Amino acid sequence: MLSVSEMLKMRDKLRKWREENYRNSEQIVDVGEELLNEHASKLGDDIWIIYEQVMIAALDCSRDDLAWSCLQELKRQFPDSHRVKRLAGMRLEALERYEDANKLYDSILQDDPTNTAARKRKISILRAQGKSSEAIRELNEYLEQFVGDQEAWHELSELYINEHDYAKAAFCLEELMMTNPHNHLYCEQYAEVKYTQGGLENLELARKYFAQALKLNNRNMRALFGLYMSASHIAASPKVSAKVKKDNMKYGAWAASQISRAYQMAGRGKKENKCSVKAVEEMLESMQITMS
Amino acid sequence: MLEDDSGVTKKRTLQLSSMSVSFRSHEMGEVELSCLAYAKMYLHASQFPRCSVNGLLLSSSPAGGDVCITDCVPLLHTHLSLAPITQLALTQVDAWCSQTHQRIMGYYQANACVSDSSPTPCALKIAEKIFEQCNNAVLLMIDGEKMFPGCRVPPIVMYERKDARWALKDKHTIMLRQWEETCAIVNQLFSSGDQALLVDFDSHLDDITKDWTNQKLNAKIMELISPANGNV
Numbered sequence: 001m002l003s004v005s006e007m008l009k010m011r012d013k014l015r016k017w018r019e020e021n022y023r024n025s026e027q028i029v030d031v032g033e034e035l036l037n038e039h040a041s042k043l044g045d046d047i048w049i050i051y052e053q054v055m056i057a058a059l060d061c062s063r064d065d066l067a068w069s070c071l072q073e074l075k076r077q078f079p080d081s082h083r084v085k086r087l088a089g090m091r092l093e094a095l096e097r098y099e100d101a102n103k104l105y106d107s108i109l110q111d112d113p114t115n116t117a118a119r120k121r122k123i124s125i126l127r128a129q130g131k132s133s134e135a136i137r138e139l140n141e142y143l144e145q146f147v148g149d150q151e152a153w154h155e156l157s158e159l160y161i162n163e164h165d166y167a168k169a170a171f172c173l174e175e176l177m178m179t180n181p182h183n184h185l186y187c188e189q190y191a192e193v194k195y196t197q198g199g200l201e202n203l204e205l206a207r208k209y210f211a212q213a214l215k216l217n218n219r220n221m222r223a224l225f226g227l228y229m230s231a232s233h234i235a236a237s238p239k240v241s242a243k244v245k246k247d248n249m250k251y252g253a254w255a256a257s258q259i260s261r262a263y264q265m266a267g268r269g270k271k272e273n274k275c276s277v278k279a280v281e282e283m284l285e286s287m288q289i290t291m292s
Numbered sequence: 293m294l295e296d297d298s299g300v301t302k303k304r305t306l307q308l309s310s311m312s313v314s315f316r317s318h319e320m321g322e323v324e325l326s327c328l329a330y331a332k333m334y335l336h337a338s339q340f341p342r343c344s345v346n347g348l349l350l351s352s353s354p355a356g357g358d359v360c361i362t363d364c365v366p367l368l369h370t371h372l373s374l375a376p377i378t379q380l381a382l383t384q385v386d387a388w389c390s391q392t393h394q395r396i397m398g399y400y401q402a403n404a405c406v407s408d409s410s411p412t413p414c415a416l417k418i419a420e421k422i423f424e425q426c427n428n429a430v431l432l433m434i435d436g437e438k439m440f441p442g443c444r445v446p447p448i449v450m451y452e453r454k455d456a457r458w459a460l461k462d463k464h465t466i467m468l469r470q471w472e473e474t475c476a477i478v479n480q481l482f483s484s485g486d487q488a489l490l491v492d493f494d495s496h497l498d499d500i501t502k503d504w505t506n507q508k509l510n511a512k513i514m515e516l517i518s519p520a521n522g523n524v
Binding site: 023128130161162164191192193195196198206221226229230262263266275278279280282283 | 342371373374375376377379380383384385387388390391392405407408413414497498500501503505507
């Protein structure tokens with residue numbers, strides 16, 4: 001049995017994971033199961049949201065026994081709730097009973113056509129079944145109605161990246177950057193897509209957005225490497241003017257020194273990452289040779 | 293692929309593989325997969341069950357001899373089809389390989405959608421690039437549906453270059469010595485919690501103090517290998 005303070009700590013952990021949308025399902029199941037089994041009476045009104053959180057985590061870990069018991073508690077407390085119905089649908093999805101899940105979601109949508117959660121679950125089913133083009137089509141239709149749904153824009157960008165449709169992925173990321181100008185991850189992902197598209201113009205855009213990502217978060221290593229690689233490729237291109245070449249060599253050299261410094265600091269005193277540090281040093285050296 | 297009791301299957305493939313060396317055709321060439329490489333690939337796929345993961349297969353044996361996949365480097369679990377990080381990883385692994393007398397000789401991937409273990413365009417592209425440098429390169433797809441405890445066959449499907457395309461490799465030419473011991477070692481890694489030691493290149497970029505060459509995990513695996521078997 002846990003002491004009261006330990007119990008409160010666990011409850012706070014669950015809240016933190018919930019609020020920051022972590023998907024550490026094994027941990028949630030561990031902590032949540034103990035809390036619900038031993039301390040349900042002390043959780044107050046939090047208990048219902050914890051049941052929901054633990055149920056979803058249980059589905060993620062194939063713990064249908066735990067998911068089922070959480071669902072029963074929620075059904076008992078909220079018998080006509082759409083939110084609980086959606087959870088029942090998710091359980092069917094976990095059991096790969098997609099037709100039954102779809103029927104459930106359709107019944108929610110008949111009652112309430114604006115229920116975004118049910119619509120998104122239907123799209124997730126398409127994804128799980130590998131029906132990417134249908135998922136993309138449905139998600140586009142969804143976004144025409146719910147144009148501010150960030151999660152949906154990001155999901156769509158991922159779908160497009162998987163289908164190698166980089167132009168459309170870039171469009172989705174542009175939407176995300178517009179509404180989240182301080183998010184360094186969107187800048188960096190956009191830059192990666194541009195780099196992948198290739199060609200001088202896209203490389204220059206990539207470099208600019210890698211730089212922007214770094215401005216927003218100077219510890220984003222992907223952005224730093226991305227800046228280094230795009231600047232180096234531009235500088236090595238025979239199609240650029242002498243000035244552009246010089247500027248990009250400067251950016252590349254700056255990025256290289258930052259990378260070196262970061263790895264020196266990371267390698268300090270740690271025997272185990274000497275290999276990765278050496279590999280980076282050699283890579284930087286070899287790329288210097290091709291640039292000049 | 294398992295060593296035949298009668299030794300007949302093994303002998304035949306050995307003969308063919310020595311023929312293939314002299315005729316410079318790699319059609320029936322044998323490929324050996326070491327316990328170390330297998331274990332790390334399996335751990336990588338298990339660490340990210342909801343993502344597609346990929347990595348590179350390495351060999352420390354000289355080119356032109358018998359093909360043995362002696363190690364692997366787990367690479368990504370996000371955005372496999374985006375270029376910059378893949379290029380970066382290939383360059384760094386290349387640099388590390390020349391320092392450690394290994395060479396990149398293959399590519400592995402496990403798809404997020406377990407029901408489909410066929411190579412994606414991205415897998416073919418990277419395998420192609422490796423083939424340009426190594427003419428007996430292999431492409432290995434992990435079959436998620438066979439990754440459950442007690443499964444009696446290795447959850448892998450291998451492809452090799454034949455007539456300008458990637459063709460399914462005959463199961464009998466894939467050698468996994470001491471398969472049962474390998475399974476036991478993987479199970480041991482899970483029960484001891486050591487499977488969490490695995491670092492892939494993506495995780496390294498999130499925290500560069502993490503070692504993508506997995507020295508610590510390699511040591512643990514080699515410890516588990518050595519008492520039971522001579523050379524795996």
